[in-house]
Amino acid sequence: MNNDETKDDVLSAISKALKDKRDKAVSARRSSGIEEIWVAAEEAYLSIDEQNRGEYSSDKWEKPQVLGAPLTKKKSNQDDGTRSKMFIPLTRRYVDIAAAKICEIVLPIDDKAFSIDATPIPDMVSDAIAVGRDGLPLSRPATPEEMQQGAPAQVPLTKQEVITKTNEAATAAAKKAESRIYDWMIEANHPAIMRKVIHDAARIGTGVLKAPWPDSKREVATQKTDAGITAVIKESIAPSEYWVDPWNLFPDPTCGSDIKNCDYIFERDVINRFTLSSLKDNPSYLKDQIDKVLKAEEEKKVAGENYSDKKAREGFEIWYFCGTLSREDVSKAVAEDSMATFSGDDVLNVIATMVN
Numbered sequence: 001m002n003n004d005e006t007k008d009d010v011l012s013a014i015s016k017a018l019k020d021k022r023d024k025a026v027s028a029r030r031s032s033g034i035e036e037i038w039v040a041a042e043e044a045y046l047s048i049d050e051q052n053r054g055e056y057s058s059d060k061w062e063k064p065q066v067l068g069a070p071l072t073k074k075k076s077n078q079d080d081g082t083r084s085k086m087f088i089p090l091t092r093r094y095v096d097i098a099a100a101k102i103c104e105i106v107l108p109i110d111d112k113a114f115s116i117d118a119t120p121i122p123d124m125v126s127d128a129i130a131v132g133r134d135g136l137p138l139s140r141p142a143t144p145e146e147m148q149q150g151a152p153a154q155v156p157l158t159k160q161e162v163i164t165k166t167n168e169a170a171t172a173a174a175k176k177a178e179s180r181i182y183d184w185m186i187e188a189n190h191p192a193i194m195r196k197v198i199h200d201a202a203r204i205g206t207g208v209l210k211a212p213w214p215d216s217k218r219e220v221a222t223q224k225t226d227a228g229i230t231a232v233i234k235e236s237i238a239p240s241e242y243w244v245d246p247w248n249l250f251p252d253p254t255c256g257s258d259i260k261n262c263d264y265i266f267e268r269d270v271i272n273r274f275t276l277s278s279l280k281d282n283p284s285y286l287k288d289q290i291d292k293v294l295k296a297e298e299e300k301k302v303a304g305e306n307y308s309d310k311k312a313r314e315g316f317e318i319w320y321f322c323g324t325l326s327r328e329d330v331s332k333a334v335a336e337d338s339m340a341t342f343s344g345d346d347v348l349n350v351i352a353t354m355v356n
Helices: 003-032 034-045 091-106 144-148 159-187 190-204 273-281 287-294 327-331
Strands: 139-141 154-156 208-225 228-244 249-251 264-271 316-326 347-355
Touching: 003 034, 003 249, 003 264, 003 316, 003 347, 034 091, 034 190, 091 190, 159 228, 190 208, 190 228, 273 287, 273 316, 287 347, 316 327
Parallel strands: none
Antiparallel strands: 139 154, 208 228, 249 264, 264 316, 316 347
């Protein structure tokens, strides 16, 4: 078996293992009942009920909030037209007010909504002499006042002095970390992204923020030299954050009520042909596999079921996986000689992207 065949077998096995996990996650979320709650909350926000559902059957859209917006009513075939059937659009107004109030509290303008302080050290204040790892007392240079009183050039440190210096260093480091994190949040456009997350949480009860996520940043600057003006390009990896539509997130069904206990998580999205083709320039993706997708006779059409916009969309369905795979998952479809590609660990940490 040549290397290409081995590679295809390994990729096929991984794809099958990921597909099995994805199907379990999708099925578990559907059976959990959370999707029905989201739909009910979304319809209440849009003022949709059984009486006017027919008006939204072909397309669901959100019109701007207007105080004088007319009430909608639908006349059914059984109705004689003398009874009023309307949905008073109050839910949306209160949801938007609640979301705006939360944003006002947690996203202050021109200020950060967090602070970092040093961890308090337990009460260990003592005048005893501090001893180092080698068993010798720790010391410091004597102050001029102490030397005038006959103290030696090196004065033993007390535990109180060690604690004080440790606290001062920890406090300074915490403030530097606070400034660094706040700068990253500004670069990542944190306020705008969090507004989307908060609006989702207020509207359907669930908001998803993907952060921190390593993203490639490219900065271009001009520099004047003796040879003229030159352009300096700097590429770096910086933490970013993204808003994720809750409909596109499928966690491990065994995590219970705490998503931190997930063994894996799936994220779904739809990309167009140009975006998929541009991924070939990224060394993290396999060019030959992207070419196979691009050369397919028909692009997979995604009907948009369970998407927030509820509109049919065409393109490539892309899945992002972050989690673990066991050797057993992969070995089910890979020959024993191909398993030499992997290390001897029983669990493989995997970040994978699947298209179609």
